[in-house]
Amino acid sequence: MREGYHAARWDEPVVCELGTPGRRGVRFAGADSDAGRHVPPGMRRQAPPALPELSEHDVLRHYLHLAQETLGMLGVSLFGTCTVKYNPRLSEQLVARPEIAELHPAQDPETLQGVLEIVHRFDLILRELSGMDRFVFQAGGGASAAYTHACVARAYHDARGELGRRREVITTIQSHPCNAATAAAAGFDVVTLPLGPNGYPELAALRAVVSDRTASLMVGNPDDMGIYNPEIREWVRLVHDVGGLAFYDHANFNGVMGRLRARELGFDACMYMLHKTFGGPKSGGGGPAVGAYGCTDALAPFLPVPLVAEVDGAYVLDSDRPQSIGKIREYLGNIPVVVRAYAWARGMGADGIREAADLSVLANNYLTSRLEAIRGVETSHPHIDVPRLEMTRWSFERMHAETGVGVTDVANRMADFGIDGPWLSHHPWLVPEPMTPEAGELWSREDLDEWCDVIQRISDEAYSDPEIVRSAPHRQVVRQVDHAAGEDPAGWATTWRAYRRKHGSVRA
Ligand SMILES: Cc1ncc(COP(=O)(O)O)c(C=O)c1O
Structure with missing residues (x-):
């Protein structure tokens, strides 16, 4: 544990307040x-600009x-749900090469043959991992891929003349909220199933809501608690029986990579996060990210255009697809x-990908064995006695009740030891005072131990000197952020000029 860590603090004015008249760089x-x-x-x-x-x-x-x-921190980061992993420097070097960095998507496809071949070959890799027939990479993140599915489902039912009746998308309370949100954005009514006693919604609950109004099921599995719904095949069957589609939000693919294929569970479509599971830099919500959306041949006519196709050994952009939903994002997405x-x-290979999945489950088991022994820390739904996969949701409710120290205080205090606070939970918090670390396949046992030692230390502090945790962080540039200030439009300014008008000069 790094007792001596302290973030660099420079007390630096903003750049607009630095400088001397007449000074120049080049x-x-x-x-x-x-x-x-x-x-x-x-x-x-x-007049010259005031730079x-x-x-x-x-x-x-x-x-x-x-x-x-x-x-400056770059500590052990077990940022859970959706697998945030190390981004190999090699990949960064590859995309910085002019062959990639200087391409323009509007170039003639004849001059894009190399990159189109990569797109095509990667499509083949994901087909192999999922069993689907076709992938597109246009969506700018996981939520954007879920939206792609909602639009594809709408177009599919429309083409069959059933859209007027098929108004409902079914999801579950533990699925990522983007499934419900994107279904609603595409105009569907959303039916959300609650958790059952085993940690996933009961089959009976699904039976009660599927009908000829069902357009699609949109679910994740395992969910963010790391619990795998073993009845998922039956779920898909029930939805298919009434003519609905089944979409697999595979954001939590890490623990099952190479171990199960969405198609073999019956799904019609799935999505993977290239910016997370596949080693790209994490960013979502349409940032420089990619939600890879794959589907069966039956849904392929509705995919966004253009598709990359191989014709007589050359790669072409196929936009002549009259049933396509159009575009989800510009060009081919974030290539x-x-x-x-x-x-x-390619670096991992099929065996490496499978091994990574197993290691990520092993690492989570190890984390579990250490965290279970820490006072005030409990697994979500402790009565559910099933092995979790790559992730476990934890609850600091007991610590909160006994010491007043909540999970946000704990995350703040972690930063004092150079450790990134992990993801807590999407809202609404179904588990009180939740925390969702994900160990992944990359951290060493020493790294995981350091992470757990920090939680142990914070627990000891919570029970002996809670104020030190509640007032954390103590060794960062900024102490606790006043979120209320951000809620007040009177304080907002989108440019430096606007800021000066509202507040005058900070330093003056
Ligand atoms: C299970 C799950 N699905 C979907 C998403 C949405 O992905 P993105 O942030 O790339 O839009 C996330 C992101 O946290 C997730 O965990």
Whole structure:
């Protein structure tokens, strides 16, 4: 455990308040020329912009300080639900190469043959892992892939003349909220099933709601508690029996990679997160991310366009698909993320991917054996006696009740030891004071021990000196953030000029 850790603190003014009039970094020859004559007079600046005047070294030092303050920790990060993993430097180097970085998606496909081949080959890899017939990489994240499914389901039922009747999408309370949200955004009514005594909704609950109004099931399995619904085949069968579709949110694929295939469980479609499970940098909500959406041939006509197809040894963009839902995102999506994922999958190989799944479950079991022994920390639903897969949701409810220290205090205090606070839970919190660490396949036993030692230490503090936890963090640049301030529009400003108008100069 790193007792001596302290984040760098530079007490640095914002860049707009740095500088000295007349100071310059680089002077470009010709910069003072009359090139501006091409700009119509009415559009020319009358006065230079109020930019900070800095030397190159000033700029470098300022941003290095900010980076040290914000990125300096890089501790053990067990950020759970959806598997945030290390991003191999090799993949970063690959996507920085001009062959990828300088491509423009509007180039003639003849000049994009290499990257289209990567897209096609990666599609084949995901077909192998899932059993699906076709993948697209246009969606900008997991939620965006779920939305793709909701649109595909809508188009599919519409083409069969059943959309007027099929108004309902069924999901479960432990599935990621994007399943319910994207179904609603696509115009469906959402039916959410509650948890049963075994940690997943009961089959009887599903039986009670499936009908000829069912458009699709949209569920994750295992859920974020790490509990696998063993009746999932039966779920899919029940939905198919009434003519509905079944979509597998495979964000929690990590613990079952190479061990089960969505198609063999009966699903019609599934999604994987390339920015998480497949080694790309984590970011969601449409950021530089990719939700890979795969489906059976029956749904393929409705996929967003263009599809990459191989014709006589060349790769073409196929947009001539009259039943397509159109576009979910521009062009082919975030291609550099697909390249990273392809590099990851090829580097791991089929055996490596399967082994990673097993290791991630083993690591979670190890984490469980250590955390169970810590005072005030309990698994969610402790009465459920099934092995969890790659993740377990924990509850700090007992600690909260006995000491007043809640799970957010614990996460804040973790930062004092150079450890990232993990994901707690999506809202609503079904489990009180929840925490969801995910050990994954990459951390060493020493790393996991360090993480657990920190939780042990915080538990000891909570029961002996709770104030030290409640007032944490103590060794970070910023102490506790006043969230209320962010709620007040009077304090908001989207530009420096607007900020100065509202608040004057910070330093003055
Ligand atoms: C199970 C599950 N599904 C979907 C998503 C949504 O993914 P994204 O954040 O990439 O939109 C997440 C993200 O946390 C998730 O955990």
